[in-house]
Amino acid sequence: MTIPPSPSGGAAPCALAERLKAVIKQRGPLSVSDFMADALYHPQDGYYMSANAHGRKSPLGADGDFTTAPEISQIFGEILGLWLVQSWLDMGSPKPFNLVELGPGRGTLMDDILRAARLRPEFVDAAHIWLVETSGRLRHEQQKRLKPHNDAKIDWVDRFTDIPGAPVLLVANEFFDCLPIAQYVWQKTGWHERVVDLDWERDAFFFGLAPAPSLDRALLAHPLAVTPPLDPSTATVLPVEGDVLEIGEDGQRLAATIAQTLKTHSGRALIIDYGPGVSGYGESLQAVRDHEFWPPLEDPGQADLTAHVDFQRLGAAALHEGAAFYGPQPQGRFLDRLGLALRVEALCRARPEAEADTIRKGAYRLSSPAQMGELFKVICLSSPTLAPPAGFESEAIA
Ligand code: SAH
Numbered sequence: 001m002t003i004p005p006s007p008s009g010g011a012a013p014c015a016l017a018e019r020l021k022a023v024i025k026q027r028g029p030l031s032v033s034d035f036m037a038d039a040l041y042h043p044q045d046g047y048y049m050s051a052n053a054h055g056r057k058s059p060l061g062a063d064g065d066f067t068t069a070p071e072i073s074q075i076f077g078e079i080l081g082l083w084l085v086q087s088w089l090d091m092g093s094p095k096p097f098n099l100v101e102l103g104p105g106r107g108t109l110m111d112d113i114l115r116a117a118r119l120r121p122e123f124v125d126a127a128h129i130w131l132v133e134t135s136g137r138l139r140h141e142q143q144k145r146l147k148p149h150n151d152a153k154i155d156w157v158d159r160f161t162d163i164p165g166a167p168v169l170l171v172a173n174e175f176f177d178c179l180p181i182a183q184y185v186w187q188k189t190g191w192h193e194r195v196v197d198l199d200w201e202r203d204a205f206f207f208g209l210a211p212a213p214s215l216d217r218a219l220l221a222h223p224l225a226v227t228p229p230l231d232p233s234t235a236t237v238l239p240v241e242g243d244v245l246e247i248g249e250d251g252q253r254l255a256a257t258i259a260q261t262l263k264t265h266s267g268r269a270l271i272i273d274y275g276p277g278v279s280g281y282g283e284s285l286q287a288v289r290d291h292e293f294w295p296p297l298e299d300p301g302q303a304d305l306t307a308h309v310d311f312q313r314l315g316a317a318a319l320h321e322g323a324a325f326y327g328p329q330p331q332g333r334f335l336d337r338l339g340l341a342l343r344v345e346a347l348c349r350a351r352p353e354a355e356a357d358t359i360r361k362g363a364y365r366l367s368s369p370a371q372m373g374e375l376f377k378v379i380c381l382s383s384p385t386l387a388p389p390a391g392f393e394s395e396a397i398a
Contacts, residue, residue, distance in 0.1 A: 016045035016301040021198055021205075029195035029208055032285065033180040033249075036307075039300035040178060041134065047301050048135045048178070058141060060105050065304050066288050068174050069272070069331075069372065070109035073362030075347065076173075077112020079338045083270065084113060084169050085120050086390050091266045091383075094167040095126035098267075102132045102160065103175035107145030113171070114149050129154040130163045161257060168267035170258060176273050176314070177306040179250040183283060184215060186239035191215035194244070196297060205297035243281040246307060255314040255381065259323035262383045269381040270389075275308035277328045277377055284308035311379050318381045326380040326392035331366065332373025337391045340367055 020038060024030060030038075040047045047059065058064045061071055069076040088097065101110050110131065117123045129152055133139050139156050146154060157163055184191035190213030197208035239245070258269050275284070287294040289303035296305060315325035344363045348356035367373040380389050388394065 014299055014302075016042055017205075017299060019045075020196075020300060021203070024196070024198040025200075029197040029210075031182055032194050032196060032207075033182040035196040035205075035297075035300065036180040036285070036305055039305050040180070042301060045301040047304055048138070050301065058106060058138065059304055065290060067291070068105060068109075069366055069376070070112060070173065071106070072365055073359070074112050075340065075343050075359070075363055076335075076366055077109045078116040078343065079335060079340065080109070080171060080270065081113035081116030082119075083338060083390055084171070085117050085123050087169055087268050088120075088123055088126075090386055090389070091167060091169075091268075093122065093126070094266060095122075096128050097126055097167040097169065098130055098163055099127040100130045100132065100160065100163060100168060100170040102170065102172035103178065104131045104133055104142050105138060105174075107131075107142035109171070109173055110142070111145050111149070114146075114152060124149075124152055127152065128166070131156050132158070132160055132163075134158055160254065165261065165265055167265045168261055168269075170267070170269035171272075172269070173272045174274075176248070176251045176254075176271060176309045177275070178304075179248055179254070181246045181248040181251075181285065181307040183285065184245045184247070185209055186241060186243040186245070186281075187213070188241065189213050191239075191245060207297070239281060244283040245281055246284060246310065248307065248310060248313070251309065252313055252317040255317040256321050259318035259321035259381055262318075262323045262381055263321060266383050266386065268383070268386065268389055270378065271309075271311075271314065271381070272331060272376060272378050273309040273311075274372075274375045275311060275377060277311065277330075279310050279312040309377075311377055315379060315381075322384060324382040324384045324386070326382065326389060328377035328379045329392070330369070330374045331376035331378055332369060334378040334391050335367050335373075 016038065020030065020035070038046065041049060043049055060066060060068060084099070088094070091097070104110055110129070114124060131139075131142055131154065133142065133156055142156075146152075183194035185194055187209070192212070193210040193214050195208045195210055196205050198204070199206050255271075261267065262269065276282075284307045285296050285305070286307070287296040287298070287303040287305050294303040311328040315327075318325050340363055344359060347359050351359070365371045378391070380392055382389060
């Protein structure tokens with residue numbers, strides 16, 4: 001559900017909160033997924049949509065709310081660039097092909113990818129680059145950032161489904177965590193959907209529970225919404241009262257759509273995000289503002305709102321469509337396998353010690369299990385006819 005923008009057009013800091021409160025007063029509580037969808041994507045006040053949220057230039061980076069791997073180190077994008085070139089060669093060097101990025105942020109990742117990929121100029125020549133981005137503000141930043149690549153053919157679209165069919169290589173870093181999730185809480189009577197309600201006296205949002213169990217709804221919406229071992233009828237891990245089940249239907253649907261493309265046209269999709277390697281119970285909805293955790297229900301539209309990605313369910317959705325699925329494997333191991341250490345040393349050579357130190361620290365942050373190396377995972381969806389991709393050898397589940 002998306003509530004309409006206010007006719008005045010004036011975006012006071014909490015305009016969205018006020019309108020969501022009015023909706024709850026009128027129609028009753030919102031599902032967590034509807035709340036999340038409006039907080040992030042409301043056309044006027046959503047976190048990723050508002051023209052200039054709380055006066056900042058961008059949600060990402062040191063002066064924004066959060067930092068991502070490509071913003072930490074150029075090595076991340078360079079390694080992905082080489083992985084993409086290798087995949088293109090594995091596909092028989094199709095020309096033209098679609099090089100797709102979902103949620104390109106400030107354009108840093110694509111910039112680093114293209115710079116590294118220029119080792120094979122034919123790759124950049126053959127690529128039609130599609131940036132899937134809903135935020136006008138970030139599109140503008142991406143345009144500026146990618147100016148040096150003005151020989152490359154680059155287009156922007158709102159959705160993956162807007163891209164015409166062709167052989168495809170896709171990357172998505174910290175994109176799936178933005179997609180809305182629904183939450184269900186296990187009670188004696190079954191799975192009850194968690195909702196966002198309004199405490200009229202305190203004039204504040206709070207989490208409530210739908211009075212009737214409603215897992216059926218989730219099951220009906222997607223046959224893979226609940227996969228073993230989470231289906232209570234076949235479960236090896238039975239829920240106990242209070243367990244929370246998160247279901248990201250939008251993410252699963254997108255994985256299925258990408259898989260259909262990979263079945264029809266040759267290609268691979270590399271998805272990197274944070275979440276557990278194995279599906280399970282637990283709640284992970286979180287808000288971040290100014291690089292600090294923030295109460296998820298406070299000031300919707302003013303903080304980034306995300307949830308852990310359920311890689312196994314994304315994989316299940318892709319397998320269901322006939323694509324191959326590799327991973328999930330920890331980001332640190334993936335980068336190590338693709339030569340992180342060699343790249344660090346190559347970059348550090350002939351640099352002053354202070355710069356070399358920054359490069360080493362960046363690489364450590366990406367790969368150390370204590371930092372992003374373990375929490376972040378990498379999966380690859382692939383055309384079933386292609387060999388296992390670099391970095392995933394002997395990991396197919398297809
Ligand atoms: N991949 C980048 C940015 C991650 S932030 C990086 O690693 O730095 C999430 C990005 O996805 C932003 O560019 C945001 O505007 C975009 N985005 C979020 N939800 C989207 C959606 N549903 N459709 C298209 N773009 C989306």
